[in-house]
Amino acid sequence: MTKQIILLFLVFLMLSCDSNNHIRTYHLPKIHHTNNETFQTKSQKPQLSGFTWEKPDSWIPSQGSSMRIASFDVPFSTGMGDLSVMELGGDGGGLVANVNRWRGQIGLEPLEESEIRAQAQPGESKIGPYEIFQLINDSNSDTAMLTAILPMNNSTLYIKLTASKDGIIDLEKDFKTFCSSIKHDTNI
Numbered sequence: 603m604t605k606q607i608i609l610l611f612l613v614f615l616m617l618s619c620d621s622n623n624h625i626r627t628y629h630l631p632k633i634h635h636t637n638n639e640t641f642q643t644k645s646q647k648p649q650l651s652g653f654t655w656e657k658p659d660s661w662i663p664s665q666g667s668s669m670r671i672a673s674f675d676v677p678f679s680t681g682m683g684d685l686s687v688m689e690l691g692g693d694g695g696g697l698v699a700n701v702n703r704w705r706g707q708i709g710l711e712p713l714e715e716s717e718i719r720a721q722a723q724p725g726e727s728k729i730g731p732y733e734i735f736q737l738i739n740d741s742n743s744d745t746a747m748l749t750a751i752l753p754m755n756n757s758t759l760y761i762k763l764t765a766s767k768d769g770i771i772d773l774e775k776d777f778k779t780f781c782s783s784i785k786h787d788t789n790i
Contacts, residue, residue: 653687653759656783658776661685676763678772683765685777694758697751701735704747704762708739725778727752728785732759734778736770743767748774750781759784 653671666673669688676683694700697719702712713721722733732752739746746767752759761784763770763777 652786653689654785654787655780657780661776671759676765676769676773676776678765678769680768681766683763683769683773685761685763685780688760688762689757690760691757693753694760697733700751700760701737701749704735704737704749708737708745708747709742710737710739725750725781727782729754732781734781736774738767738770740767746770748777750777752781752784754786 657674660677662675662677664673664675664684666686670686671689672685672687674685676685688694695703698715701718705712718735721735723736725732725734730752732750735747735749735751737747737749744766746765746769748763748770750759750761752761761777761781763773765773
């Protein structure tokens with residue numbers, strides 16, 4: 603009887619073990635919202651930030667993170683970029699720390715303050731001057747950035763567009779126009 607139980611157990615064990623992998627993966631398409639109001643809106647007023655700006659019609663407001671005042675999906679000729687607007691208290695960590703953090707995110711080495719300042723492109727918004735930094739890693743053109751730092755009295759706005767090298771080049775004019783249009787709306 604014991605031999606029969608062992609034999610049945612072995613048969614059961616052999617039948618239950620299967621070399622096929624039963625893990626299944628699924629690829630679901632990304633849902634794109636087609637709310638006409640979203641695509642036709644040219645000026646956006648965040649509810650709590652007190653800032654307004656002009657944006658290209660093609661920029662699509664997106665969810666982003668809780669730290670962002672605004673987020674946009676930014677289409678360009680060969681893909682989609684991500685734009686974020688953040689306001690941080692004081693200098694938000696400072697010019698050197700932020701630019702070097704962004705450089706590190708795309709695989710570039712940190713720079714000294716004098717080197718960073720030499721790469722700054724000046725701009726003027728409705729609330730004051732800002733500096734733009736074009737960050738491109740020529741050995742990895744998949745991720746590049748356009749960033750703007752707009753210091754104010756008690757805080758600093760950080761605008762960051764992440765895309766490929768080609769996207770950054772395609773979007774540079776729109777990015778500068780967006781940054782220049784930023785103003786503080788005292789009626790909010």
